[in-house]
Amino acid sequence: MNLIIDAGNTRVKIAVYSNSELIHNEIFTPINFLKSTLEIIDKYKCINAIISSVGTVKKNDLIRLKSKINLIELNSETKIPFKNCYLTPKTLGVDRIALIAEAVSKYPNNNVLVIDAGTCVTYDFVNNQGNYLGGAISPGILMRYKALNYFTKKLPLLEAKTDVSLIGNSTESCIHSGVIYGLINEIDSAINSYKEKNNNLTVVLTGGDVNFLANKLKNSIFANPNFLLEGLNTILTYNLN
Numbered sequence: 001m002n003l004i005i006d007a008g009n010t011r012v013k014i015a016v017y018s019n020s021e022l023i024h025n026e027i028f029t030p031i032n033f034l035k036s037t038l039e040i041i042d043k044y045k046c047i048n049a050i051i052s053s054v055g056t057v058k059k060n061d062l063i064r065l066k067s068k069i070n071l072i073e074l075n076s077e078t079k080i081p082f083k084n085c086y087l088t089p090k091t092l093g094v095d096r097i098a099l100i101a102e103a104v105s106k107y108p109n110n111n112v113l114v115i116d117a118g119t120c121v122t123y124d125f126v127n128n129q130g131n132y133l134g135g136a137i138s139p140g141i142l143m144r145y146k147a148l149n150y151f152t153k154k155l156p157l158l159e160a161k162t163d164v165s166l167i168g169n170s171t172e173s174c175i176h177s178g179v180i181y182g183l184i185n186e187i188d189s190a191i192n193s194y195k196e197k198n199n200n201l202t203v204v205l206t207g208g209d210v211n212f213l214a215n216k217l218k219n220s221i222f223a224n225p226n227f228l229l230e231g232l233n234t235i236l237t238y239n240l241n
Helices: 030-044 059-066 094-106 141-150 171-197 210-216 227-240
Strands: 002-007 012-018 021-028 048-053 070-073 111-117 120-126 131-139 201-206
Touching: 002 030, 002 227, 012 030, 012 227, 021 030, 021 227, 030 059, 048 059, 048 094, 048 227, 059 070, 070 227, 094 111, 094 120, 094 201, 094 227, 111 171, 111 210, 111 227, 120 171, 131 141, 141 171, 171 201, 171 210, 201 210, 201 227
Parallel strands: 002 048, 048 070, 111 201
Antiparallel strands: 002 012, 012 021, 111 120, 120 131
């Protein structure tokens, strides 16, 4: 059994895979991470593990995990199944590395655009020769709401909602329209731009806001909330083999 750990900015996702089959997945807060992970290791008798962390996991927790399981810490030096053409590979987020690894694994010989809608919205492109060329980073939904509140004196901080009118008729409905339709139009426009330059483009949408956004886009996409976890499992398997 493979243990997969995705430690993001605000939460930790943990999954267990048997080969490519997802057996178990769960979400924790960083404070409950170590205790819960050790319990999962024992329950599923996990032998190998990989962790993608943006810095939310304590060093002592990693040391404790390494005493229990064969653990790979994903970084710029980890062996990956694609050619990384990023000009600053050491600054490339480990989450983005995992997403491209899965894009290459699941859609070989394809031009693939992976859009991860979470705290930030990241766009990552790998061509049909397996070369990762880069992409873009944009504010996510929550960040957009917070920015409107933080940088103004009177605009309230709102929570995202699914039922949003294009034409707002109050300050709150205008904020919702600007944030939600602004992001939807951004994503659709980005997809169209990539399609103009790349034939037979496959588009994958993932991340915490995937279900919120997927049915609002005009373009055809593959929605997969577990794409990052699958990518981490792909990289772990690639290194073990």
